[in-house]
Amino acid sequence: MSGTFTASAGYQTVDFQSITTSRVTTSVSGVTQRLQTGGQFFSFKLKSPALTRAQAMADYSFFMSQLGQAESFVVTPPVVSSSRGTASGTITVQNITTTDPLLSLAAGSKTIPVNSVATGTLLKGDLVKFSNHNKVYMITEDCNLDGSSINQLNISPGLTTALTGGSQTITYDDVPFTVYLDTDVVKYITQADGTFRYEVVLNEEI
Secondary structure, eight states: OOOEEOOSSOOSEEEEEEEEEEEEEEOTTSOEEEEEEEEEEEEEEEEOOOBOHHHHHHHHHHHHTTTTTTOOEEEOOTTTTSOOSOOBSOEEEOOOOSOOTTOOOSTTOSEEEEEESOEEEEOTTOEEEETTSOOEEEEOSOEEEESSSOEEEEEESOOSSOOOTTTOBEEOSSOOEEEEESOSOOOOEEOTTSOEEOEEEEEEOO
């Protein structure tokens, strides 16, 4: 890992996408078979606004230090990493005390039991991260936290790493991503007015 990146002047746009590797085969009769062959990861393009030379070089020197795709680093992308819900307080993964077969802390689970002193809402489409691994997940159903009982947090994709109830917390606002550059070539563009711009595509490291 090679540091935490904070842009000198923010970003003009963020192109955000989810990528899942699948294999599709089609028979002579036209029947298709589809199979997921790899894990899911997020990828996003960050496009800078017009920068001064000092701002551009501060950002560019950080990307240079990543040695192309060799290193990974932490970044909190604007807008998409922020919560839209009303939740506040610490949310903790809970030991299972229910017979619901869908609730699980095992790798692959998409329904996680949570409990906390927190109240408020977590909204579908927002992002969360568990404290014991780097993967970021998307909430697929609204979750209403009442501050006492066990609640169900539905996510996608399924957990890449098992959780331990009571010892992991959940980040749900300003969610950080562990990423790497998707290319070994990093460039910037100078403008006629003396400003600088750049674009980078970052892939989530699993």
